[in-house]
Amino acid sequence: MHNIKDIRNNFDVFKSKIKSRNVNFKLDIIIDLDLKNRKLIKEKESLENKKKEISKSRDKTLFVKSKEMSKKIDKIAKDQLIVKKELDEILSSLPNLPLDDVPLGIDEKSNKEIKKYGEIKKFDFNPKSHYEIGENLKMLDFDLASITTGSRFVFVYDKLALLERAISNFMIDTHTQLNGYKEISPPLMANLGSMYGTGQLPKFENDQFEIKIENKNERKFLIPTAEVILTNMVKDTMVNLKNLPIRVVASTPCFRKEAGSYGKDTKGMIRQHQFYKVELVSIVENSKCLDELERMTKSASMILDKLKLPYRKVLLSTGDMGFSAEKTYDIEVWLPSEKKYREISSCSSCGTFQARRMKARYKNKENETVFLGTLNGSGLAVGRTLISIMENYQTKDGSIIIPEVLRPYMNNLDKIQKN
RNA sequence: GGAGAGAUGGCUGAGCGGUUGAAAGCACCGGUCUUGAAAACCGGCAAAGGGGCAACUCUUUCCUGGGUUCGAAUCCCAGUCUCUCCGCCA
Numbered sequence: 001m002h003n004i005k006d007i008r009n010n011f012d013v014f015k016s017k018i019k020s021r022n023v024n025f026k027l028d029i030i031i032d033l034d035l036k037n038r039k040l041i042k043e044k045e046s047l048e049n050k051k052k053e054i055s056k057s058r059d060k061t062l063f064v065k066s067k068e069m070s071k072k073i074d075k076i077a078k079d080q081l082i083v084k085k086e087l088d089e090i091l092s093s094l095p096n097l098p099l100d101d102v103p104l105g106i107d108e109k110s111n112k113e114i115k116k117y118g119e120i121k122k123f124d125f126n127p128k129s130h131y132e133i134g135e136n137l138k139m140l141d142f143d144l145a146s147i148t149t150g151s152r153f154v155f156v157y158d159k160l161a162l163l164e165r166a167i168s169n170f171m172i173d174t175h176t177q178l179n180g181y182k183e184i185s186p187p188l189m190a191n192l193g194s195m196y197g198t199g200q201l202p203k204f205e206n207d208q209f210e211i212k213i214e215n216k217n218e219r220k221f222l223i224p225t226a227e228v229i230l231t232n233m234v235k236d237t238m239v240n241l242k243n244l245p246i247r248v249v250a251s252t253p254c255f256r257k258e259a260g261s262y263g264k265d266t267k268g269m270i271r272q273h274q275f276y277k278v279e280l281v282s283i284v285e286n287s288k289c290l291d292e293l294e295r296m297t298k299s300a301s302m303i304l305d306k307l308k309l310p311y312r313k314v315l316l317s318t319g320d321m322g323f324s325a326e327k328t329y330d331i332e333v334w335l336p337s338e339k340k341y342r343e344i345s346s347c348s349s350c351g352t353f354q355a356r357r358m359k360a361r362y363k364n365k366e367n368e369t370v371f372l373g374t375l376n377g378s379g380l381a382v383g384r385t386l387i388s389i390m391e392n393y394q395t396k397d398g399s400i401i402i403p404e405v406l407r408p409y410m411n412n413l414d415k416i417q418k419n
Numbered sequence: 420g421g422a423g424a425g426a427u428g429g430c431u432g433a434g435c436g437g438u439u440g441a442a443a444g445c446a447c448c449g450g451u452c453u454u455g456a457a458a459a460c461c462g463g464c465a466a467a468g469g470g471g472c473a474a475c476u477c478u479u480u481c482c483u484g485g486g487u488u489c490g491a492a493u494c495c496c497a498g499u500c501u502c503u504c505c506g507c508c509a
Contacts, residue, residue, distance in 0.1 A: 041469050045478045052478090055490045058437075063489040070489090218499085238429045240446085361466095363429075367448050369466070 001356040002091045004034055017097040020104050020318040025094070033087040040080035047073050092196070093203045096353040098318045099290075099327045105317030111330070112317070117301070118310035120334055125396045129337035130387040131268035134160060136398050137418055140269070151266075152258065152273040159416040163389070163402070164276065166409035168251045168382050171278040171303055175379055179299040181249035181280060186229040188252055192219045194232040197358035199324035199350075200224060209255045209273075222255035226279035227376040234283050234360040239372060241362055245292065246283040249379065251276060269383050270342065276382035285364070286352050286373035290327070293349040293375055297329045300345045300379040307403045309388050310334040312341050326351040331380070333388040344384045347377030 007014045007030060015027050047069055054066040103112045134140025139160035145153035156164055175181040189211060195201040200208060200221075209222040223229055230248050239246070254277050258264075265271035280299060284292045297313065304311045316328040325348035332341035352371035355361065360372045393401040399417035407414060 038469065045469060048478060066489045363447070
């Protein structure tokens with residue numbers, strides 16, 4: 001959520017930053033609404049003040065007048081509320097402002113590669129896609145999932161299911177033991193307030209799976225990412241400075257409608273309605289967001305280092321960033337079958353953007369109440385990690401070598417092969 | 420699902436129609452003392468919004484939304500959440 005005062009004082013900067021995010025919305029209306037809003041507030045408050053005086057005087061002869069004023073106040077308050085609501089609706093649907101070092105661009109083509117890591121393996125055969133490998137092993141079944149559930153779901157069997165579980169456990173252990181994150185097993189549903197807090201609502205409602213609930217005052221959603229729940233752990237709270245930074249990690253299923261991506265990645269496990277993801281969330285003093293972003297990105301990429309998978313770090317452009325982000329690094333892993341890097345993690349600093357929506361604050365050293373900084377990142381997407389292991393560690397006969405760091409998590413199994 | 424109890428500032432907790440934005444304690448910040456710290460003592464300390472260059476000032480807020488009243492944290496109605504007991508159940 002944007003601060004109207006900041007917008008007012010720096011409208012041109014605000015305008016150009018929002019524009020850089022490919023929002024075409026006539027922003028000038030914000031100024032109009034703000035002016036109108038403040039005018040009505042002024043009117044209302046002056047009447048309220050007079051009314052208060054009457055009440056304080058306890059002068060019975062003025063009581064009638066006071067009653068009239070109440071009616072007037074009600075009317076103005078109603079008008080004011082309409083204006084305020086319109087203003088808030090606009091402000092809450094505008095994305096965060098990108099930091100100055102974020103490359104300008106309309107999509108991923110403008111992303112800036114920071115660095116490549118690891119070595120791309122040369123195969124002496126034509127590497128297969130993960131879904132070919134999985135189906136040959138009879139350990140992935142997309143057809144069955146489409147019968148029981150629908151498209152973009154999958155059954156994972158046997159040793160491949162074990163591998164998926166191992167990946168998740170390995171990641172959590174790494175983050176808790178080496179990177180200072182605390183493990184959480186959170187609810188997998190979020191209420192309206194939480195969805196708003198992290199920025200999934202109101203703008204991206206049609207990407208969310210909503211749970212049907214009898215009580216229509218109550219809305220619940222399956223989490224599209226654990227970020228929603230983990231970040232909202234500080235919603236409406238005043239965090240004690242000495243408890244910062246807060247670093248938490250959770251492995252959860254994530255649910256997304258993937259509306260608008262019809263025909264994209266329809267084959268395989270790349271883009272599913274349900275997938276596991278290990279999520280990192282940091283809650284920090286707002287001045288420390290950028291340091292924390294570097295730290296978080298390192299924590300995430302450490303996983304790929306340990307798995308010995310080739311990847312690259314990319315700085316996203318203004319057009320490719322998520323709604324709440326002010327700066328985002330993507331980590332992209334090499335997929336031999338596609339002969340390109342694919343996103344496996346996205347680490348974002350949201351600055352105070354989410355904290356404003358959540359009313360999540362702390363008292364700084366000067367004893368002022370200020371908004372927290374929030375960051376989130378995948379550490380990593382489990383499904384896509386599974387894919388990348390299958391593809392990068394495949395052998396000519398269709399088996400999969402288990403990366404060494406995962407073997408302790410798989411009863412020391414070193415290879416998955418056809419039964 | 421049935422029966423009760425509750426929701427007040429960062430926290431604990433008083434207040435139950437009119438100088439109550441709200442006692443007290445804790446926490447926090449500043450100071451005195453101390454070689455330093457602790458303790459003790461003194462002082463400060465809610466948020467959001469409006470107006471003002473500023474000092475400052477005004478409005479709103481005691482779970483949420485309605486209502487009664489000149490006036491509501493306090494009274495009435497509806498809802499949400501939390502806790503306790505009973506039932507059912509992983």
